[in-house]
Every structure is written in structure tokens, then in C-alpha cells.
Amino acid sequence: MKLYLFVFLIHLFTNGLCISDVHIGYKVILAVPMEYISGFTGRAFIMGTNQMVLNFRVGLSVESVEQKYSCSLDVFLGDLKVWSSGHFSRFYTTETCVLELTQNGDLQLKGQNEVVGWKTGTSAQGVQRLHLLRSGNLVLVDAFEQIKWQSFNFPTNIMLWGQRLNVKTHLTSFPANSTSFFSFEIQQDKIALYLNAGKLKYSYWEFKPSDNRNITFIQVGSKGLNLFGDKYTKIARIPSRRLEPLRFLALGNETGNLGLYYYSPDNAKFEASFLAINTTCDLPWACKPYGICTLSDVCSCIRFITRDGMNSGCSNGTSEKFCGKKNAEMVELTGVTTVLRGPLAKANVSKEKCGSLCLDDCNCVASLYSNLELECFVYGLVIGVKQVGWGSGLSYMVKVPKGSGGQNGKSSGLKKWVLVVVGVADGLIIVLVLGLLYYYVIHKGRKNLQDTDNTS
Known part of the structure; x- marks a missing residue:
């Protein structure tokens, strides 16, 4: 019976959607399947805008996630989810997923037994209705049309056209099967992308x-991302590379890349008119942890020689923390660096001192030394590593168990292995090119010689 109720609601709200607001006392219920169905998504659209190209819609959603069902309030642009109440913390429920705008003016998501899993916290503020603006901003307003709550104040990984983000606010995105997350942050002197892992934070x-x-704040305009200073003065712009008007800015969940997007009617989808990072190996998550992105955009692995032999797992690294010169050593990976930049550990130091700083820190697993600036950076994870050409002026060192790097890390089985594997893909290409060139020269030489003999 509950499943039939669910299907009825989906049909009702997707085929009769024409309103852009609901009033206090409004309530809608979705039934949650009794058994877990992988990939299940059920949705009742309750509000929408009436626009020329793509409409915004508001839906109450039930989705299967990790053997459970989540209940969320979502905003869509076409079929793209641009805001969700469950972006930071999912509300899991059984039996029912309920959306209610209470008589006291609080918008709530509830599950079985009236358990409240999410709310706007706007009770007793005079809220009269929930309204969807043509900008995609979902708002709660009072009788005087004063906004008491708005979705634009709780950004997710997407910033819509016209939306404003002030200094010290940010967008976030969460890669699947990872405890790390990406953030796009607005700071007083810059805008920046970060990889966050626990208490660690690295810019890229x-x-x-x-x-x-x-x-002071940033705003997505039709022609680009605009940066404003004091007195609402535009001080910079990241321009779109297309004539079509922009619809939103997005921080990718899987890549961590930042893009400006427009809608292509010809292809019936959103396409990027600007990407902050255009090279695969410059993305922080191009390869798994302890992976190296080569010059051919192929992932190689850093493997450790442990007591039990070589660790063959690219993402495993080492299973235990180790520090101090008795238990560990630093091995420099020639022709390798990282796209991540963390806080400066120390300036005006030698490369040897930089390695020692990491050795003595049990939470450090790698360090980066600038031979030009004499600066040292230490890292709590090995990620975003890529191969570079010679003469970069940077030295990337990885901490390994004592004995894995050979004597003093100079005659390193690890180092030799990495050099071979990092260069293997590019080496194959070089061998192939040289082979073709050799064949061409020899073949042409023989042909010319044969032509000469025939002429004689």
C-alpha cells in the first residue's frame, strides 16, 4: 500500500507542477520501500518556475545510499541537482519521508514517529510561505515578503547565476568512497581550491x-565570475570563453575542478566554458594515493619494500606510522613533484634539513623542497604527485621504512623502481617513435640506394 502511495505522489507532482510557493500547514509524504533497492530514487516535485529554456524545480527525494534510504529536499535546474538539504549531512529514514511547513513557520523533514531530521529553524519568525524564486533561490518569507531563510545562504558545490558568496564562505564537494573533500574558498586576497583530509588542508x-x-564578495554573471571589492566595485573577472550566458559555477565531486557552465540547446546539456585546471595531472585526485601521474597522463605507483616484501598496493602506502632516523628514511623521487601546497614548514633551510623535519614528524609522509626559494613543505598524505621535466628546482621526498631506500636513500631499490615505472609509459612511446623513425630512415635509405642502382 505504501509503495502505491509513493507512485501516486510521483505522478501527481510531476504532471501537475505549476506552483512556485506553498503556505504554512503544507505537508507531503513519500513512502520509503520496506526492502533495500540498490540505485533506487523516488521523487515528488512540489514547486517549479515557468521559464523559457530550463525551469527550476523543488523536489522531495528518497534515495538509496549505502544500504539505507536518505530523505532530502532538493532544488533542480532541469535535471541537474543544484542544491540539497542533505549535502553536508544526510537524513536517513525508514517507512516515510515527510516535508512539512509547520504552523509556526518551520520547514522540516521528518521520518518515522515524527523524528525531525532537518529543519530551517524559523519557528515564531512570522513565516507564511515557502517560495521558489526564478533565480533558483528557495526562500521562506513572512507576510511583508521579508526573507527569513534562503537556500543561497547554505551553498553546496554549485553557485547559481546571480548568487553571491562573501569572504570566508565556500563551496564543498565530496568524492565517492573517500574521507577527503574539496573546497572552493573565498578569502580576502584570493579565491582558491583546497583538498581537505581530516585536519590537513592543501591548496592546488x-x-x-x-x-x-x-x-569582498564574488558573483556569477552572464559573462564570467565577477570579483568585487569595497563599495561594490568590480576588481576582477574570470571570463567565460563562450557567448552563451552562464548558468552556474560548480566544484566537481570527483575531480575537484572548478568550472563555469552554460546550457547548450544543441547538445541538450550543460557544458563548461571555463575550467580552472585543464591538465589531468594537475588535478589533485588524478591518481590514487601513492600514485604518480606521468607525462603521458598514465598513473604509476610508488611501492614500498617492507619486511614482508614489496607492497604492491598503489593506494596502500604503508600500514603503520613510522618516524625517526632509526625507523625511517627519506627517498628523493627524481623528476617528480606534487600539485598540492600546504603551509610553509620552514624557510631558509637545506634539503637535508627539510627531509629531517619530515623524518622527525610521525604524521609526515612526504616533503617538498624548493632549491630556489630554500623553502620546505611537509605533507600528511601522498597524493597529487606528478612527473615533471628536469630542472624544475623542486625536490620531492617520500618517507619509507628503514632499509626500503637502500643505504642513506642513495642506492634505492624504491628509487630505481619508481624511475623505471614512471618512465615506462613514456619510454614505450619514445621507443615506438624511435622505432618508426629508424624504420623510415633505413627503409628510405634502401629505397634510394635501389633507385640509384636502377638508374645506373
Whole structure:
């Protein structure tokens, strides 16, 4: 019976959607399947806008996630989810998923036994209705049309056209099967992309306005991402590379890349008109942990020689923390660096001292040394590693168990192995090119000689 109720609601709200607001006392219920169905998604659209190309819609959703069912309130642009109440923390429920705008003006998601899993916290503020604006902003307003709550104040991984983000706010995205997450942050002197892993935080892209001007807020316009300073003065713009008007900015869940997107009617989908990072190996998650992105955009692995032999898992690294010169050593990976930049550990130090800083820190697994700036950075994870050409001026060192790197890390089985594997894909290409060139030269030489003999 509950499943039939669910199907009825989906039919009712997807075929009769024409309203853009609901009033206090409104309530809608979705039934949750009794048994778990992998890939299940059920949705009742309750509001929508009436626009020329793509409409915004608001839906109450039930989705299967990790052997459970989540209940969420979502905003869509076409079929793309651009905001969700469950972005940061999912509300799991059984039996029912309920959306209610209470008589006291609080918008709530509830599960079985009236358990509240999410709410706007707007009780006793005079809220009269929930309204969907043409900008995609979902708002609660009072009798005087004053906004008491709005979805734009709780950004997810997408920033819509016209939406404003002030300094110290950010977008976040969460890769599947990972405890790390990406963030796009607005700071006073720059906007930047970060990889966050526990308490660790590393940047991998940034944009600064010229002349050291400070940022007050940013806003997506039709022609690009606009940065504003004091007195609402535009101080910089990241331009779109297309004539079509932009619809949103998005931080990718799987890649961590930042993009500006427009809608292509010809292809019937959203396409990027700007990407912050255009090279695969410059993405922080291009390869798994302890992987190296080669010059051919192929992932190689750093493997450890342990007491039990070589660790063959690319993402495993080592299973235990180790530190101090008695238990560990640093091995420099020639021709390798990382796209991540963390806080400066120490300046005006030698490469040997930089390695020692990591050795003495049990939470450090790698370090990066700048031979030009004499600066040292330490890392709590090995990710975002890529192969570079010679003469970069950077030295990337990985901490390994004592004995894995040979004597003093100079005659390193690990180092030799990495050099061979990092170069194997590119080496095959070089061998192939040289082979073709050799064949061409020899074949042409023989042909010319044969032609000469025939002429004689």
C-alpha cells in the first residue's frame, strides 16, 4: 500500500507542477520501500518556475545510499541537482519521508514517529510561505515578503547565476568512497581550491586580483565570475570563453575542478566554458594515493619494500606510522613533484634539513623542497604527485621504512623502481617513435640506394 502511495505522489507532482510557493500547514509524504533497492530514487516535485529554456524545480527525494534510504529536499535546474538539504549531512529514514511547513513557520523533514531530521529553524519568525524564486533561490518569507531563510545562504558545490558568496564562505564537494573533500574558498586576497583530509588542508589552484586588491564578495554573471571589492566595485573577472550566458559555477565531486557552465540547446546539456585546471595531472585526485601521474597522463605507483616484501598496493602506502632516523628514511623521487601546497614548514633551510623535519614528524609522509626559494613543505598524505621535466628546482621526498631506500636513500631499490615505472609509459612511446623513425630512415635509405642502382 505504501509503495502505491509513493507512485501516486510521483505522478501527481510531476504532471501537475505549476506552483512556485506553498503556505504554512503544507505537508507531503513519500513512502520509503520496506526492502533495500540498490540505485533506487523516488521523487515528488512540489514547486517549479515557468521559464523559457530550463525551469527550476523543488523536489522531495528518497534515495538509496549505502544500504539505507536518505530523505532530502532538493532544488533542480532541469535535471541537474543544484542544491540539497542533505549535502553536508544526510537524513536517513525508514517507512516515510515527510516535508512539512509547520504552523509556526518551520520547514522540516521528518521520518518515522515524527523524528525531525532537518529543519530551517524559523519557528515564531512570522513565516507564511515557502517560495521558489526564478533565480533558483528557495526562500521562506513572512507576510511583508521579508526573507527569513534562503537556500543561497547554505551553498553546496554549485553557485547559481546571480548568487553571491562573501569572504570566508565556500563551496564543498565530496568524492565517492573517500574521507577527503574539496573546497572552493573565498578569502580576502584570493579565491582558491583546497583538498581537505581530516585536519590537513592543501591548496592546488588560486586566483588573485591584481595590485593586491581585497575581495569582498564574488558573483556569477552572464559573462564570467565577477570579483568585487569595497563599495561594490568590480576588481576582477574570470571570463567565460563562450557567448552563451552562464548558468552556474560548480566544484566537481570527483575531480575537484572548478568550472563555469552554460546550457547548450544543441547538445541538450550543460557544458563548461571555463575550467580552472585543464591538465589531468594537475588535478589533485588524478591518481590514487601513492600514485604518480606521468607525462603521458598514465598513473604509476610508488611501492614500498617492507619486511614482508614489496607492497604492491598503489593506494596502500604503508600500514603503520613510522618516524625517526632509526625507523625511517627519506627517498628523493627524481623528476617528480606534487600539485598540492600546504603551509610553509620552514624557510631558509637545506634539503637535508627539510627531509629531517619530515623524518622527525610521525604524521609526515612526504616533503617538498624548493632549491630556489630554500623553502620546505611537509605533507600528511601522498597524493597529487606528478612527473615533471628536469630542472624544475623542486625536490620531492617520500618517507619509507628503514632499509626500503637502500643505504642513506642513495642506492634505492624504491628509487630505481619508481624511475623505471614512471618512465615506462613514456619510454614505450619514445621507443615506438624511435622505432618508426629508424624504420623510415633505413627503409628510405634502401629505397634510394635501389633507385640509384636502377638508374645506373
